[in-house]
Amino acid sequence: MTALRMRNAKFGLGDVVRHRIYPFRGIVFDVDPVFDNTEDWWLAIPEDVRPRKDQPFYHLLAENAESEYVAYVSEQNLVPDTSGEALRHAGIADVFEQDSSGAYRVRDRHPN
Numbered sequence: 001m002t003a004l005r006m007r008n009a010k011f012g013l014g015d016v017v018r019h020r021i022y023p024f025r026g027i028v029f030d031v032d033p034v035f036d037n038t039e040d041w042w043l044a045i046p047e048d049v050r051p052r053k054d055q056p057f058y059h060l061l062a063e064n065a066e067s068e069y070v071a072y073v074s075e076q077n078l079v080p081d082t083s084g085e086a087l088r089h090a091g092i093a094d095v096f097e098q099d100s101s102g103a104y105r106v107r108d109r110h111p112n
Contacts, residue, residue, distance in 0.1 A: 009031045009033070010056065010075055011056075011058060013028055013029060013030070013031070014028065014096055014103065014105050014106060015028045015104075016081040016087065016104070017058070017073075017078040017079065017081055018083075019077055019079075020079050021049070022064075025081045025087075026061050026062030026063060026071060026087070026089065027060060027096065027104055028058050028059070028060060029061055030058070031057070031058055032057045032058075034054055034057070035051075035053035035055075035057050036057065037057070051076055051077060052074070055074055055075045055076060056075045057073065057074050058074075058078060059071075061089040061091045061092055061095070062089070063088060063089050068088065068089045068091070084102075
């Protein structure tokens with residue numbers, strides 16, 4: 001097995017991002033410093049577009065025109081979403097709140 005070199009993540013929790021190829025966007029709710037999914041998942045990606053494993057991978061509350069879902073995306077395939085369009089994913093309110101500037105921050109999870 002080859003050693004993987006870890007890099008600092010370009011995006012953080014609450015960042016709104018867009019996929020650079022496919023028409024979806026979402027909000028980052030978790031970050032893996034390197035690939036941490038199944039080998040079957042990785043091999044299911046066509047080889048000509050398969051991402052490297054030695055980069056951050058992001059868990060997104062994602063949405064496209066038709067649906068809302070959770071996505072797992074490599075850093076190389078994400079760009080900042082600067083559209084300012086509201087996100088509609090139903091899971092956002094469970095994890096994030098928006099501050100007065102419109103930025104998302106993780107909800108405080110302290111019990112009442």
